[in-house]
Amino acid sequence: MIDWSTCPAVERDPKRVSGAWLFSGTRIAVSALFENLEDGSNAEEFVEWFPGVTIQQVRAVLEHVARSAAAA
Structure with a gap:
């Protein structure tokens, strides 16, 4: 985890949003990123579709996910 x-x-x-992890300063759940990536979109599309989330x-x-996986 x-x-x-x-x-x-x-x-x-x-x-906010049932206590889900959100991109800072937004109401957009981090899980939305992974759902979109799994569906074939890319990071640039994600930030276009979800205003307020930055590419950074x-x-x-x-x-963070890559570092967490490497440490596991």
């Missing part, structure tokens, strides 16, 4: 609390691009507030946030999330 990934420890999202150490990723600066995301935040969690139990009062997407890259930070993907790098």
